Amino acid sequence: MIKAVKKSFSLIEILVVTSILSIFFVVTVSVLVVVLRNMKINEHKIYATHYVGQLEDWLRTQKELDWVDFSSRSGTFCFNDETQMTWVGALGSCPAVPASLNPSIYNRRLDLPGCPGSCAQVGATITVSWKELGKDYMVQAKPVFSLLE
Template sequence: MHKNNSQQSSFSIIEVIVFASMLSIVLVAAVAYTVRLVFTMTHDRHKLLATHYVEEMHEWLNGERESDWEQFQNYSSTTGTTYCINDPLNLSRTLASLSTGLCGFTGVGTASTTNPLIFQRQLILLKDRAKTATKVTATVRVSWRDEGVLYSEEIVTVYSVWE
């Protein structure tokens, strides 16, 4: 006597649905992680550019202060004078060429693939005395928006007259 076992091993419809559901959850999680990773990388790149723009302005201000303290302190006020510096800086620029007031998020410099037009660079010069200042506080701030959130990088430096 010989028994004939001809059962076929297969998956039930429930097992297929459970497997497909689990696979879908894993794929959705992977896509969500990738999207978050891309956002983080973009934010970090924008932060790096903002830091560069802040440091560039800081170095330019050091040169302006060293070239003529009298002019440097004359372009500040006891309430703080705000300048918009969304244009590229170069050696021929002076404090006299800067425009006062707030500026929009139109970018610093010109548009390119590495320089998105989302930045706003401002300089606030605040002096300690109305007449001849002995100290000028300079706040350089670069702001930008990522996904509707406002971010900023800034440096605050106190300049004083050479003794």
């Protein structure tokens, strides 16, 4: 009688293969988490850039409506309501917890130096900031508005 020899994997070989596969999956998941985190930060940066442009367009409209009123305004204004932008109630610093910008993590601030007399240009600083994963981010624009544009 001939006895058949069965070939099989040893316990050590199985442990080595399992360990290598586990390390591969852990590294893959770690890379995926970093990529998703960066993607979310970039998504929020796109929203912030949109909010900067939205406020800049509104300021251009205000400039066209009344240059004297627009150029005489000075101070820090908070525009955290995306549906109703108005000068009323906007003067002052932005609250620690933002209101209604979507997602509600943003603070949209406008700094105007003002021009007490008659001037041809007014510079502004629009800053949209947010905090994500314990780190502060911001998108900023410094448009210059002219009387004759």
